[in-house]
Amino acid sequence: MDRDAVLDKMRVYFERKQPPDVLATFATQSPKALLPDSLDVVDFILHIEEATGCEIDINEVGESLMNKNFGELAEEVSRRLATR
Amino acid sequence: MRNINAIYTTDLGKEWTNEALLPQYEACVERLPLGEAERTKLRDFVRFQLNGERARRTVVPDWTSLGSFRSRASVFEEGAEQCLDSLTEQIAPVAESAGITFDAVITTTATGNLMPGLSYRTARRMGGLVPHDSTLIDLANVGCTGSIKALNLARSLDPAFRNVLIVSVEAPSTLLDVTGTTLDLWQGNCTFGDGAAALWVSTERREGALAVEEIRYRQRADTGLDLIRWSYGDYYNFALADQKTFDQDVREIVSETLAEAEAGWKEEPLWAIHPAGIILLMKIARKLGIPTQAIQPSTNHYRRYSNMSSASILYILKELAESASPGAAINLVTMGAGFNVLYGRVRRVS
Numbered sequence: 001m002d003r004d005a006v007l008d009k010m011r012v013y014f015e016r017k018q019p020p021d022v023l024a025t026f027a028t029q030s031p032k033a034l035l036p037d038s039l040d041v042v043d044f045i046l047h048i049e050e051a052t053g054c055e056i057d058i059n060e061v062g063e064s065l066m067n068k069n070f071g072e073l074a075e076e077v078s079r080r081l082a083t084r
Numbered sequence: 085m086r087n088i089n090a091i092y093t094t095d096l097g098k099e100w101t102n103e104a105l106l107p108q109y110e111a112c113v114e115r116l117p118l119g120e121a122e123r124t125k126l127r128d129f130v131r132f133q134l135n136g137e138r139a140r141r142t143v144v145p146d147w148t149s150l151g152s153f154r155s156r157a158s159v160f161e162e163g164a165e166q167c168l169d170s171l172t173e174q175i176a177p178v179a180e181s182a183g184i185t186f187d188a189v190i191t192t193t194a195t196g197n198l199m200p201g202l203s204y205r206t207a208r209r210m211g212g213l214v215p216h217d218s219t220l221i222d223l224a225n226v227g228c229t230g231s232i233k234a235l236n237l238a239r240s241l242d243p244a245f246r247n248v249l250i251v252s253v254e255a256p257s258t259l260l261d262v263t264g265t266t267l268d269l270w271q272g273n274c275t276f277g278d279g280a281a282a283l284w285v286s287t288e289r290r291e292g293a294l295a296v297e298e299i300r301y302r303q304r305a306d307t308g309l310d311l312i313r314w315s316y317g318d319y320y321n322f323a324l325a326d327q328k329t330f331d332q333d334v335r336e337i338v339s340e341t342l343a344e345a346e347a348g349w350k351e352e353p354l355w356a357i358h359p360a361g362i363i364l365l366m367k368i369a370r371k372l373g374i375p376t377q378a379i380q381p382s383t384n385h386y387r388r389y390s391n392m393s394s395a396s397i398l399y400i401l402k403e404l405a406e407s408a409s410p411g412a413a414i415n416l417v418t419m420g421a422g423f424n425v426l427y428g429r430v431r432r433v434s
Contacts, residue, residue: 032135036135036136037135037136037137039136039362039383039387040136041135041136042362042363042366043366045363046363046366046367046370057327057328057331058132058363062128062129062131062132063124063125063128063129063132065132065135066128066131066132066135067128
C-alpha cells in the first residue's frame with residue numbers, strides 16, 4: 001500500500017471529527033495536534049490496523065506521531081507495511 | 085458465598101501530571117550517556133508515553149532524592165505507613181459500628197518489601213478489630229493481580245473466617261529510576277502511580293454488598309516468566325520481554341481466559357479492567373465483541389491515577405459499584421507478572 005493510499009485511510013478517521021479546512025491540508029497536519037490524548041492515538045492506530053489489515057507497533061511509530069506530520073507518518077507506515 | 089461489603093480507597097501523597105513530569109524526564113534523558121540517535125529515540129518514547137492529560141499520585145516527597153536501596157526502601161515504608169493510616173481511619177469506624185472483628189487480614193504489595201509485613205502493621209492499627217487469634221497473611225511479589233488473588237484466597241477460606249480484610253498497597257513511584265536507558269524501564273517510570281485500597285469481605289452481606297460469584301484463574305508459568313519481571317539497578321526496575329513477544333503472548337493469554345469465561349460476561353456490560361496496556365485491552369475488546377464503553381472506567385482511572393498495580397482494579401470496582409443497580413454484575417479482569425490472568429464476576433445485591 002503506497003503512501004497516498006495510507007494517507008487516505010488516515011484521513012477517513014478524521015472525516016466527521018475535523019473541519020473541512022483541516023481535512024483539505026491533512027497531509028501537513030500534526031498527529032500531536034489532532035490526537036491530543038494517548039487514548040485517541042490508540043483508537044487511531046486501531047483504525048489504521050483495521051484499514052490496512054496489518055498490525056502496527058505503536059512504539060515503533062511513536063516518534064513519527066510526536067514529531068512528524070500525517071504525510072510523513074503515512075510514508076513511514078507504508079514503508080513498514082512493505083517490509084512485512 | 086463471599087460478599088464484598090465495603091471498598092476503601094485513598095488519595096495518597098501528591099499529584100504528578102504528565103505536563104509537570106515531562107520536562108523533568110526530558111532533562112534526565114539529556115544527561116544519559118547515549119549517542120544522539122539513541123537519545124532521540126528514548127526522548128520521543130518518553131514524550132509519547134506522557135502524551136495527553138494524565139496524572140498519578142506519589143508518596144515520594146522528592147524523587148531526585150531516590151538513588152540508593154536505603155532511600156527507596158525507606159520511602160516505601162513511610163508511604164506504606166501513610167496508606168495504612170488512611171485506610172484504617174476509614175475501616176475502623178465502619179467495623180466498629182457493624183460490631184464485627186476480622187478473622188483474617190490478607191495484604192498484598194509488589195512494590196516493596198517490609199518485615200514485619202503489611203498485615204501485621206494493619207492489625208496493630210486496627211487494635212481489637214483484629215483479635216490476637218486472627219490469621220495474618222502477606223502476599224508478596226504478586227504484581228498487578230495481587231488484590232484479586234487475595235480475594236480468591238479469601239473466598240476459598242473456611243466459612244469460620246467470617247470477616248476478612250484485604251489490603252493492597254502499591255508505591256511504584258519509589259522504583260522510579262532516571263539513570264537507566266532501556267525503554268521498558270522508562271515505560272515503568274511513565275506508566276505507574278501509587279495507590280492503596282481495601283476490601284471488607286464477609287460471609288454475611290450488608291446492604292449494597294457485592295456477591296462474589298466467580299473467579300477464574302489462568303497461570304502460564306511455563307511460558308510467561310519473562311514477560312513482566314524485575315531487573316536490577318540500585319533497586320528493582322520494571323522490565324518487559326520485547327514488545328512484540330509481550331503483545332502477542334499477553335493478548336493470547338487474556339483472550340483465552342475471557343473466551344473460556346464468555347458465558348459469564350456476555351450479557352453483563354460493566355467491566356472493571358486492570359488499566360495496563362490500554363491498546364492491548366482495546367484490541368482484545370474488539371476481538372471478543374466487548375463494547376468500547378466497557379474499557380471506559382479503566383481509561384478514566386488511568387487518566388486520573390495511571391496504573392497503580394494491584395490497587396487499580398479496586399478503585400475501578402468501587403466507582404462502578406457505587407453506580408451499579410441492584411442485581412447488576414461487574415466483570416473483573418486483571419493480568420500481570422507470572423504471567424497470569426484472572427477473570428471474576430461480582431453482583432450487586434439489594
